[in-house]
Amino acid sequence: MKYTPLLMLALLLPMQTMAIDEAVNPLAPMIVRYYDRGAKDARHAYKFELIAKILDVTRAEFGDYQLVPFGEEPSAKRQALLISEGKILNLLWASPGTVIARADVITVPVDILRGLLGYRVCLINPANFPASDKLHSLNQLQIAQGLNWADVEIYKHNGIHPKQAPTFEALFEMLAVKRYECLPLGADEVMYTWRDQKNKFPFLAVEPDLLIYYDYPIYLHISKQFPALARRVEVGLQKLQRSGEFDRLFKQHHAADIAQLHLNQRKIFCLKSPYLPEQGQCEKRLDFPQ
Numbered sequence: 001m002k003y004t005p006l007l008m009l010a011l012l013l014p015m016q017t018m019a020i021d022e023a024v025n026p027l028a029p030m031i032v033r034y035y036d037r038g039a040k041d042a043r044h045a046y047k048f049e050l051i052a053k054i055l056d057v058t059r060a061e062f063g064d065y066q067l068v069p070f071g072e073e074p075s076a077k078r079q080a081l082l083i084s085e086g087k088i089l090n091l092l093w094a095s096p097g098t099v100i101a102r103a104d105v106i107t108v109p110v111d112i113l114r115g116l117l118g119y120r121v122c123l124i125n126p127a128n129f130p131a132s133d134k135l136h137s138l139n140q141l142q143i144a145q146g147l148n149w150a151d152v153e154i155y156k157h158n159g160i161h162p163k164q165a166p167t168f169e170a171l172f173e174m175l176a177v178k179r180y181e182c183l184p185l186g187a188d189e190v191m192y193t194w195r196d197q198k199n200k201f202p203f204l205a206v207e208p209d210l211l212i213y214y215d216y217p218i219y220l221h222i223s224k225q226f227p228a229l230a231r232r233v234e235v236g237l238q239k240l241q242r243s244g245e246f247d248r249l250f251k252q253h254h255a256a257d258i259a260q261l262h263l264n265q266r267k268i269f270c271l272k273s274p275y276l277p278e279q280g281q282c283e284k285r286l287d288f289p290q
Contacts, residue, residue, distance in 0.1 A: 029064040030055075030229060034091045035079070036069035040168075042196070043189045046253040047093060050112060051220075053245065054236030062232045073168075075148045076100055086225030091233070095216050097275025098150040104223065106230035110237050111217035113188055114250060116289045118216035119263055120184035122207035123194060128178040132209040138269050144171055144180040150275070151184075154214050157274040172201050184212050187289075191257035211266035214273050215281060254289070263288045 032055065035041075036048060055065045070088055076099050082089040084104035093112065094100035101107060122129075122141075135141065143162040145152050155162050163180045165171040171183055185193055194206050220237075222230035240246040270282035 029066040030062060030232065031066050031068055032091055032229065033068045033070060033089050035071075035073055035089060037071050037073060038069075041073075043192045046188065046249070047112065049253075050240075050246075050249060051091070053240060053249065054233055057239045057243075057245075058232045058236045061235060062228065076150055077148070079103075083221065083223045086223035090223040090226045090229060092221050093218050094221055095150060095218055095273075095275060097273070100150075101219070101221060101275075103221070104225075105221040106224055106227065108220045108222070108230065108234050108237060110219065110241075112220060112237075113186070113218045114289050115215075115217065115287070116188045116254060116258075117186035117218050118214050119187040119261075119288070120212035120214075121187055121190045121261055121263075121266075122182035122184055122210060122212075123175070123190060124182055124205050124207045125175050125178060125203050126205050127203065129181050129207065132207070132267070135210065135267075138212065138271075141182045142180040143182050143184060144174060145184075146171065151216075154216075154271055154273050154275070158271045160271075172197050172204070176201055176203065182207065186216075187258060187261055187263060188254055191260060206261075208262075209267055211263060211268045212271065213268055213286060214271040215276050216273065258289060 032051070034051070036044070041048075052067070055067075059065075070082075074082065076094075079089060079092055080099045080103035083092050083100065092100050092105075095117075096107070096109075130140065138158070138160055143155060143160060145155070145162040145164055146168055147164045147166050149164075152162055152164065163174065165174055174180060175183060190206060194204060198204055220233055222233055224230075237246070240249075264286075268286070272278065272281045
């Protein structure tokens with residue numbers, strides 16, 4: 001069957017109109033999809049609030065928005081696939097070089113945690129944690145991480161092979177039966193996690209003397225299928241930085257916990273990240289967030 005140019009245009013027009021309406025219809029809210037399992041992900045409250053503020057301060061330029069949380073926590077590889085497609089997830093946070101950051105995304109290169117996630121403090125079971133003054137290498141500790149967390153490759157890169165649990169919750173069940181000695185979590189989440197899990201696991205303690213550090217900036221990444229959303233995130237972050245709201249929000253969520261951790265008084269073990277250039281790692285003087 002032979003198609004005339006006008007017939008071809010008639011066939012294509014409905015599809016084109018649908019795509020235009022979904023992408024730039026000024027009356028339709030901008031859809032923002034990220035993973036959030038509700039109470040199980042309350043430790044990410046700062047990130048969720050920051051995203052909402054970014055979208056709020058850009059209503060004048062970009063219109064209304066709708067948050068559509070994804071109630072699962074897929075592996076990093078699965079997240080990378082989903083954000084590349086842009087149908088289920090279109091906004092994620094991750095460190096540069098990781099599988100999510102290498103997906104089909106637009107990256108906004110502002111460390112939303114100001115380096116805090118690279119400061120790692122151990123959650124421990126005191127019944128099987130060795131004396132900290134006897135620890136001269138991280139190889140002396142059995143460490144655990146979640147299954148396929150991007151951090152696992154950092155530890156392996158430094159000759160450390162963490163045990164892995166299939167879920168975040170399973171990590172504490174493993175610690176209860178002494179299957180490992182240290183669960184290193186970012187300084188942005190370790191105190192919250194300790195408070196959240198303490199009733200269920202009364203043994204749980206925050207180790208007071210050691211600090212694991214590696215360069216681990218966290219950027220927001222937006223699916224390339226949503227360039228307007230990427231521009232909105234960039235503009236929103238700039239606005240929040242200029243107004244001082246970015247710093248206020250960061251301190252509101254983290255200042256009290258940072259003060260309790262006494263990061264600058266701890267014995268530091270620095271690890272090199274395979275995700276970043278080798279040069280300069282573990283050489284700089286640490287600038288502890290406040």
